[in-house]
Amino acid sequence: MEFAIVLGLVVLVFLAAGVVVTWEDRRAARRKAHQRAAALARLGEVDPLAPRRLADRLDR
Template identity: 65%
Template sequence: MQLPIILGLVALILAVAALVVVLEDRRAAKRAALQRKARLARLGEVDPLAPSRLHADR
């Protein structure tokens, strides 16, 4: 009877740990993108990874 409870707790801990890793990875990627954007803005250049924001004059 105790084995399923222990296995369930271990599975829950692993799931929470995986969720924390995914959320931290997304947060780090967003922070890196903002830093890249700020660095390029200081240089007066356009972000080459964001072509959707570039519009041709008509």
């Protein structure tokens, strides 16, 4: 009985860690994309993928 409780808690901790890592990875990717867009805007450049991304968002 105690083994099942301990095993369940270990699985729960690993599951929570996986969720946190995934969340932070997506957050970092969004931050990097925003920084890239800001850098391009400072240079006066236009993101060549912007029209496609806008179309993708409108299709959803």
